[in-house]
Amino acid sequence: MGKIFITGIGPGSREHMSIRACEVIENSDIIVGYTTYIKILEKSFKLKDVFVSGMRKETDRCREALNLALSGKTVALVSSGDSGIYGMAGLMLQIVEENGSDIEVEVIPGITSSSASAALLGAPIMHDYASISLSDLLTEHDLINRRIEAAASADFVICIYNPKSRTRVAGLAEARDIILKHRSGSTPVGIVKDAMRDGESAVITDLDNMLNHEIDMTTTIIVGNSETFVSRGKMITPRGYGL
Template identity: 50%
Template structure:
C-alpha cells in the first residue's frame, strides 16, 4: 500500500488519528526533509525514512511508488492536506500503468486555510476561495485572473504561498487587484507558522497588509464585505442572525 498523508500543520495535536496510525505502521516514510524531521519528532521510533529536497516532487513521488511496488508499506507525507496543493494528484498521474489504484490511499489532513482560520477566529464562515500566489506551476496571468474573479464575487480569500525570497511583488499585485473590488478597510488576517512554536497572527486591513510581515510560512485571509474584527479576532457572519 501507498498512503499519501496530509500531516496538517506539523504537530501531533493537529494530526488525524488515521494519519498517525498510517505513519506508525509504515515500513518507509518518504517526504521533503523538513516534513521527515517533523515525523521523527512525532514518532521517534520510525526507523526507515527517505527524504528529498525542495523542487524534487516528481522524484519524491516516484521513489514512493517504486518502494510500494517492492512490497513495502509506504507513507508519503505532505504538510496540510495532501489533496490541496499536495502530492495526491501527482501520485495518481505517476502511478498510472504501474500500480493498482486500489493500492493507493489518500489520508486527509488539516489544511493551512482551516488551521489558520481557527487561529484567527471564524473568517471562513461563508463562501471562500483559496489561491496560491506561487507562479512556479501556474502562469502569473492566470493567477491574476483568478484574483479578479474572486474579488468580483466578494469571496473570502485565503492566499497560499504569498511571498518568498524570490517572489516579493506578487502579494502587492494581489492587494492592488483586490482593492479594485474590496474597500481598503476590508479585514485581513495573517498567520505565520501555524501550529508551530513560533506561531503568530496579525489582524490588519487590505490597504495595509503589505506593511506586515509576510513570508512563505504565512497564510493571508482576506475577508468579504461582511467580515469584521473584534478582540483581535476575525469573524465572517454566516447569516443566522438577521
C-alpha cells in the same frame, strides 16, 4: 505487493493530525517526504525509516515512493496540511498511472492551512471562499491574477497560499491592488505564519496595511469579504443568522 498512503500531516504538531494519519505514520515501513516535514514528524514519532529530499524534488519523491511500494514496502508519502490541497496526492496518482501500476493507493485527508489559520484568527471563513496559491512556478501569472479578480469581484473570502518567496515578491502587491478595486482598504486581513507549529504567529490587519507585516512562503493570508469584521481580537465573517 506494498501499498502507498498519501498522508496529510496537518499543520505539523501531532495533536492536529488525525488518528488515522498517526496510525499510518507509525505503521508504515518507510516515510517519504520533504526535509522540513520529516523533521517536524521526527519530533512526535519514532519513524522506522525515511526517504528525504529537498524542494522541487516532488517528482523524484513520488517515483521513489512507487519503487518502494513495488518492492513490497508499506510507504507513507507525507505532505503538510491536506495532501489533496496543493499537496502530493495528484502527482503521486499521476506517477502510478504513468507507470501502469496497479499498486494500491489510499489518500488520507488532513487539516489544511486555511482551516488551521482560520481557527487561530477567529472565524474568518464561515462563508464561501476561494483558495488561491500565488506560486507561479506551476501556474501562469495571468491566470493567478484572473482568479484573484474573479474571487474579489464576487465577494469571496480569499485564502492565499504561498504568498511570497525569496525570489517572488511582486505578486502579492499585485493581488492586493486587484482586491482593492472591489473592497475597502479597511477590509480585515489575517496573516498567519506556521499555524499550530513552532514559531506560530497570527496577526489581524487590513488591506491598507497588510504589506507592512512579515510575509513569506509559509504564511497563509485570509482576506475577509465585505461583511467581515474584527471584534476584540477575533476576525469574524458572519453568515447571516441575523442576531
